[in-house]
Amino acid sequence: MAATFDEIGTVTADGTTTSIEVTGIDQSYDDLQVIFEFFVNSSSQTVETFISVNSDTSVSTYNSDTMIYEADGSYTYQEDYNTYAGWRMLNSPTNGGSGTPYYWANIIIDMMQYTATRSKSFIARHCTENVWGINGAMGAAGLGYRNTAAISSIKLANAAGNNIGSGSTITVYGIKNS
Amino acid sequence: MPSYKLVVDCSTGETSKIELTADEIAAMEANAAKAAEERAAKEAAAEKTAADKASGNQKLKDLGLTDDEIAAL
Numbered sequence: 614m615a616a617t618f619d620e621i622g623t624v625t626a627d628g629t630t631t632s633i634e635v636t637g638i639d640q641s642y643d644d645l646q647v648i649f650e651f652f653v654n655s656s657s658q659t660v661e662t663f664i665s666v667n668s669d670t671s672v673s674t675y676n677s678d679t680m681i682y683e684a685d686g687s688y689t690y691q692e693d694y695n696t697y698a699g700w701r702m703l704n705s706p707t708n709g710g711s712g713t714p715y716y717w718a719n720i721i722i723d724m725m726q727y728t729a730t731r732s733k734s735f736i737a738r739h740c741t742e743n744v745w746g747i748n749g750a751m752g753a754a755g756l757g758y759r760n761t762a763a764i765s766s767i768k769l770a771n772a773a774g775n776n777i778g779s780g781s782t783i784t785v786y787g788i789k790n791s
Numbered sequence: 792m793p794s795y796k797l798v799v800d801c802s803t804g805e806t807s808k809i810e811l812t813a814d815e816i817a818a819m820e821a822n823a824a825k826a827a828e829e830r831a832a833k834e835a836a837a838e839k840t841a842a843d844k845a846s847g848n849q850k851l852k853d854l855g856l857t858d859d860e861i862a863a864l
Binding site: 621622623624626627629630631632633634635636637638639661663665668670672696697698699701768770771772773774777785 | 794795796797798799800801802803804806808811814815817818819820821822823825826
């Protein structure tokens, strides 16, 4: 049987909510690939966004190690351990306060064995290229989820209460091995 | 002003705009406060490093080293 790569669902922000979320994720696949394309309505140059799962708001379940190369040529290594309710996405681009920005965040998270009944580890690749030269960043992160529950929902939120930009999306693909 | 999330249920295709729960709001606020605290600490550390570097360079120049010699250290 050939392997399959199916779109399970997608949510598109309308610009009036601080979070966007996909729920009811089909549990019959082997792995998920989740693609985030977004920006935040904010006058700040960049903001931090958070990705959480399963409506889990505890800090003890989310861990991450992030390495990014920033536009000023510096490297940032960041470990978040039992610190945030969600995985922190550094240097998420904004629209500067209005309109649609040229640069969006592009983040892909591979959620292998997302239904496993053990702690899980995922891989994030991101290019949160703002106006290159102003806090742009590209890199990768390892994401730990210390919970035995299968992943059934995924949410993107801006902690500062700004809305997720109109047209931003989360798209979830299910991968079934052959 | 209440905050909302836009939710798509993949199993039904239904889209809903739902007000955030108290737990979600508390988590967002805690995340924002912690992130601001970390950002401030990082900026302060970067400022101190820059100041230390400038001070150190000046001391080396006072000893007679050139910019090229300092860069080569």
